[in-house]
Amino acid sequence: MLRLTSVGRRFENGVVALAGITTQIDRGEFVVLLGPSGCGKSTMLRILSGLDAPDSGALTWDDGARPGPGDIGFVFQDATLLPWASAEQNVFLPLRLAGKRFDASRAVIRDTLAQLGLAGFEHAKPAALSGGMRMRVAIARALVSCPKLLLMDEPFAALDEFTRHRLQDDLHALWREARTTVVFVTHSIYEAAYLASRILVMTPRPGRIAAEISCALAEAADRRTDPAYADLVAEVTETLHAVMPAC
Amino acid sequence: MLTMERTAPVAFGVLALIIWQGAVSLMQVPAYVLPSPIAILAAFWSDHDSLLLSLLSTLAVTAAALIAAASLGMVLALAMAVSRLARAAIQPWAVVLQVTPVVAIAPLIIIWVDQQFAALVVCATIVAFFPVLSNTAAGLAATPPELADLFRLNGATRCQTLFLLRLPAALPYFLAGLRIAGTLALVGAVVAEFVASSGGFAAGLAGRILEAGYRLEIPRMFAALTLLAIAGIVIYAALGSFERVILRRFGAGS
Numbered sequence: 001m002l003r004l005t006s007v008g009r010r011f012e013n014g015v016v017a018l019a020g021i022t023t024q025i026d027r028g029e030f031v032v033l034l035g036p037s038g039c040g041k042s043t044m045l046r047i048l049s050g051l052d053a054p055d056s057g058a059l060t061w062d063d064g065a066r067p068g069p070g071d072i073g074f075v076f077q078d079a080t081l082l083p084w085a086s087a088e089q090n091v092f093l094p095l096r097l098a099g100k101r102f103d104a105s106r107a108v109i110r111d112t113l114a115q116l117g118l119a120g121f122e123h124a125k126p127a128a129l130s131g132g133m134r135m136r137v138a139i140a141r142a143l144v145s146c147p148k149l150l151l152m153d154e155p156f157a158a159l160d161e162f163t164r165h166r167l168q169d170d171l172h173a174l175w176r177e178a179r180t181t182v183v184f185v186t187h188s189i190y191e192a193a194y195l196a197s198r199i200l201v202m203t204p205r206p207g208r209i210a211a212e213i214s215c216a217l218a219e220a221a222d223r224r225t226d227p228a229y230a231d232l233v234a235e236v237t238e239t240l241h242a243v244m245p246a247c
Numbered sequence: 248m249l250t251m252e253r254t255a256p257v258a259f260g261v262l263a264l265i266i267w268q269g270a271v272s273l274m275q276v277p278a279y280v281l282p283s284p285i286a287i288l289a290a291f292w293s294d295h296d297s298l299l300l301s302l303l304s305t306l307a308v309t310a311a312a313l314i315a316a317a318s319l320g321m322v323l324a325l326a327m328a329v330s331r332l333a334r335a336a337i338q339p340w341a342v343v344l345q346v347t348p349v350v351a352i353a354p355l356i357i358i359w360v361d362q363q364f365a366a367l368v369v370c371a372t373i374v375a376f377f378p379v380l381s382n383t384a385a386g387l388a389a390t391p392p393e394l395a396d397l398f399r400l401n402g403a404t405r406c407q408t409l410f411l412l413r414l415p416a417a418l419p420y421f422l423a424g425l426r427i428a429g430t431l432a433l434v435g436a437v438v439a440e441f442v443a444s445s446g447g448f449a450a451g452l453a454g455r456i457l458e459a460g461y462r463l464e465i466p467r468m469f470a471a472l473t474l475l476a477i478a479g480i481v482i483y484a485a486l487g488s489f490e491r492v493i494l495r496r497f498g499a500g501s
Contacts, residue, residue, distance in 0.1 A: 051396050069402025080393045084415050084497045097401040145401070
């Protein structure tokens, strides 16, 4: 789908956020960028989204894959909903910005909200929703325009463990069903092992891809208790220890 | 505990009034130096038609100035948010207008503007518009960057970003500015009335205060002052509730 060739990004203050990033992301993959804080994971997402541009190297899209408005869904660490708008109005936002009418979009908005378990909460304002439900609305907003690429920047980091597990389960089920290409940033080994079809391990200063792990877990719903999952966690942990510089 | 905190200001005020009344009667302070609360109340009662009419006149100026200040501050803040050139052009002059004492420019404005009511409104607006302008401008500049990114990713036009994101996000800031502007509009109105009164236009409360001062009717002067203070408190509280109601309906009040 897209290819990164020795992509580098240096900020005005001299910090090298990314250096020599070469990889490719294929259609339908669930790629997890795993690494400690400050290793350029978020910068990489911004470059993939087009919000930021590399200083060196190139980002090449396959023919016909270059994204236009609405082709990229972005989920931030906070839900970042419009506080004055109801759940359905928040989900409507990308369509509205694309010039669609609410009446014509009502069905797809309802469906997307229902897919994320929010049926019945269409009219709730963000302040009336829990953190997990707000994040569900944010994911629905990112998915409503059927994006080619879904970028997620530590979306579950601020949630409690139970809520996080539920959201991970639901996100993975959605991905198994729709096969949207996802690039997901996290600093949790468990989250990476649970969600990814491929893990890119990143090291900081400058941000580089230090290792790549393909995950061959059976794509079942109960993978969390699968011994293969524990093995994968162990493998990822060992890889991290091997490549991470002492701090 | 909460009810105690709520009744504390009232209890304190009543206590102060009792001490005031007691001290004035005990020490036999003459009314032209410091009238007792009861004397002030009596002065108000004997002259309430004229005082309330003057209060109404002052409040009319205040309300008109508040509306003008809100519109002017909003429009200027919008211009500053939309265009960097407009920002550079407007900001220093807004500060100049803010730091120039209105007492100093009021005589000029009263000469320039033929209609007295309009002249008073212009003076009060000059005093009141700055908090609306600076708060709204700050609000328009404080759009959550992630939401701005989201709008960009979805190909939002400048117009869409302004009306669907930046303006609603600035609403709490605007309302906070409006609350400050409300009391400032009253202050501006009274200051302008003082200046205008010396030119013979004395419909407002400032006119009553000056008049009472000339005639050494100090209790009446205190009555007018008290009305002004109450008006200020009511304006502040009313705008505060307005702010809360709007923010609650708006969904941002949490």
